Amino acid sequence: MIVAADSVSVRYRGAEADAVSGVSFAVTAGEMVAIGGPNGCGKTTMLRALQGLVVPTSGQVLLDGRPVASWTRRQVAQLIGALPQREEPAFPMRVEDAVALGRWAHLGAFAAPGARDHDAIDAAIARCDIESLRQRRIDTLSGGEWQRVRLARTLAAQPRALLLDEPTSALDVGHEMALFELMRDLADTGIAVVVVTHHLNVAARFADRMVLMQHGRVTREGPPRAAMTSELLSDLFSWPVRITTLPDGVPQFVAERDPERADHG
Amino acid sequence: MVVTIAFVACIAGLMIGTVPIAPADALRALIDPDAADAPIVRLLRAPRVLLAFGVGGVLAVAGASLQALVRNPLAEPWILGLSGGASLGAVVATVVGLPAGWGIPACATAGALGAVALVYRISRIADQHLDPRVLLLAGVIVGAFASAITTLVLIFADPMRFRSATLWILGGFSGASWHGVRDFAIVAVVPSAVLLALARQLDLLALGDEPALALGADVDRTRTLVVVMTSILTAATVASAGVIGFVGLVVPHALRWTIGPMHRRLLPLAFLAGGAFTVAADTLARTVAQPAELPVGAITAIVGVPLFAVLLRRTIQ
Numbered sequence: 001m002i003v004a005a006d007s008v009s010v011r012y013r014g015a016e017a018d019a020v021s022g023v024s025f026a027v028t029a030g031e032m033v034a035i036g037g038p039n040g041c042g043k044t045t046m047l048r049a050l051q052g053l054v055v056p057t058s059g060q061v062l063l064d065g066r067p068v069a070s071w072t073r074r075q076v077a078q079l080i081g082a083l084p085q086r087e088e089p090a091f092p093m094r095v096e097d098a099v100a101l102g103r104w105a106h107l108g109a110f111a112a113p114g115a116r117d118h119d120a121i122d123a124a125i126a127r128c129d130i131e132s133l134r135q136r137r138i139d140t141l142s143g144g145e146w147q148r149v150r151l152a153r154t155l156a157a158q159p160r161a162l163l164l165d166e167p168t169s170a171l172d173v174g175h176e177m178a179l180f181e182l183m184r185d186l187a188d189t190g191i192a193v194v195v196v197t198h199h200l201n202v203a204a205r206f207a208d209r210m211v212l213m214q215h216g217r218v219t220r221e222g223p224p225r226a227a228m229t230s231e232l233l234s235d236l237f238s239w240p241v242r243i244t245t246l247p248d249g250v251p252q253f254v255a256e257r258d259p260e261r262a263d264h265g
Numbered sequence: 266m267v268v269t270i271a272f273v274a275c276i277a278g279l280m281i282g283t284v285p286i287a288p289a290d291a292l293r294a295l296i297d298p299d300a301a302d303a304p305i306v307r308l309l310r311a312p313r314v315l316l317a318f319g320v321g322g323v324l325a326v327a328g329a330s331l332q333a334l335v336r337n338p339l340a341e342p343w344i345l346g347l348s349g350g351a352s353l354g355a356v357v358a359t360v361v362g363l364p365a366g367w368g369i370p371a372c373a374t375a376g377a378l379g380a381v382a383l384v385y386r387i388s389r390i391a392d393q394h395l396d397p398r399v400l401l402l403a404g405v406i407v408g409a410f411a412s413a414i415t416t417l418v419l420i421f422a423d424p425m426r427f428r429s430a431t432l433w434i435l436g437g438f439s440g441a442s443w444h445g446v447r448d449f450a451i452v453a454v455v456p457s458a459v460l461l462a463l464a465r466q467l468d469l470l471a472l473g474d475e476p477a478l479a480l481g482a483d484v485d486r487t488r489t490l491v492v493v494m495t496s497i498l499t500a501a502t503v504a505s506a507g508v509i510g511f512v513g514l515v516v517p518h519a520l521r522w523t524i525g526p527m528h529r530r531l532l533p534l535a536f537l538a539g540g541a542f543t544v545a546a547d548t549l550a551r552t553v554a555q556p557a558e559l560p561v562g563a564i565t566a567i568v569g570v571p572l573f574a575v576l577l578r579r580t581i582q
Contacts, residue, residue, distance in 0.1 A: 077481025
């Protein structure tokens with residue numbers, strides 16, 4: 001297990017309820033796990049707990065079998081490439097420099113990047129197919145290009161796990177599919193990929209496992225075919241949901257119209 | 266390029282003045298203590314140019330670092346209230362009669378740190394996420410508050426000390442001496458080196474807290490170090506030359522525009538360019554209205570305020 005949570009609960013100071021409550025969860029090399037659930041169900045808090053950015057009120061997080069609290073921030077960054085949801089850089093740098101920042105966890109304060117660092121940066125740029133953007137300024141990129149640059153930045157650290165928080169939420173379908181294809185490829189090369197997403201239909205086509213959360217708890221965990229049922233999703237989103245199946249057997253959900261209003265639509 | 270500009274500014278600073286000196290003579294006077302122009306160059310102009318260069322360089326480095334810290338190109342020691350706090354600390358030290366060598370820089374540092382703490386506190390009341398607009402407003406308010414308290418302190422001071430404190434508040438480099446250069450260097454070298462060593466972490470900090478943490482930066486430690494080091498640097502400049510605004514705004518902005526925002530290049534070049542800018546401003550200040558001398562802060566403000574307006578417009582949009 002690269003990343004494992006054992007009965008983790010998190011309660012923010014002054015909050016009435018746990019943001020995450022008794023969640024156990026693990027991901028191994030080469031596996032792609034999608035975490036879904038309604039807004040405020042604790043997905044992002046869970047990702048933060050896995051990186052040691054919030055301290056659990058109970059339970060523990062293990063990275064490579066060792067409690068996360070015993071890791072330095074730099075060590076965590078070498079193991080886990082995390083992509084927070086929001087990011088607004090204050091100053092527009094070039095794509096190449098942005099990707100190179102991903103190497104920081106491997107560099108000393110004064111050490112200049114060496115051959116190994118440059119190789120890792122070049123490999124990450126090639127992997128995310130952003131070679132042609134190298135010299136562009138990041139404030140000139142489209143949403144899809146920017147997400148690929150950010151992903152390349154996390155890959156430059158050569159992490160063994162990726163924790164991605166809604167990486168496709170601002171992207172159109174084409175860019176979203178391209179990014180999911182890339183995440184799947186990365187998992188197939190042996191990286192453990194955890195992606196938080198609202199887009200369960202897309203996730204169901206790529207993920208090995210889905211973890212569905214509600215009110216800070218895991219309500220269902222398993223392969224998409226087992227996890228995505230109409231009862232569960234209807235309950236999860238407090239809205240009637242129907243499941244259809246693609247020719248390859250992958251479940252897809254369709255949210256129903258409100259029957260009382262559908263006639264007027 | 267920047268090195269050439271810095272060199273030209275320094276030579277010009279040595280040449281220009283009530284007694285004009287040719288470039289070759291100015292350089293000869295630096296090397297040969299018996300040269301005709303040696304007294305003017307070696308005793309008056311060289312320490313003045315050197316101090317102006319150091320003060321300007323350090324202000325630009327502090328400005329660039331603060332801008333990464335608060336993720337806003339409008340941040341600057343004067344605008345964030347650090348200079349005002351440092352100035353109050355220095356006036357208190359003067360009025361109480363502490364020795365200039367360590368008393369003024371120490372009290373000025375305490376004043377700058379106090380001002381930053383207050384600015385942070387006020388900003389946090391309004392908004393947990395340190396909205397740039399709130400932060401700047403808080404900085405200006407704290408600066409105004411510090412200047413009000415400074416006036417009060419001066420009114421209750423005894424006449425002799427009032428006079429020396431007022432002369433000092435006017436600032437500038439007219440009192441520059443080799444002792445002054447040495448005192449400034451002792452205080453400024455270590456914090457400047459620390460900020461240079463933090464260059465990569467400033468790059469990460471400028472991305473925002475969450476991305477910086479994800480990439481392995483120790484955000485809280487870096488932030489504390491930057492606040493303390495920029496406070497000491499601001500205090501050193503205020504103790505040596507009074508309050509000079511906008512160098513930390515103009516110089517990093519112009520450089521980012523030409524060489525980009527990566528701090529490993531930006532900080533060293535900001536030192537050189539800030540030095541050159543301030544030497545040029547000082548040379549202008551002591552020559553345009555001869556024999557009177559303009560406050561150097563007035564020159565930097567004339568350049569800085571229009572730029573501030575342009576940047577403000579861009580940031581708010």
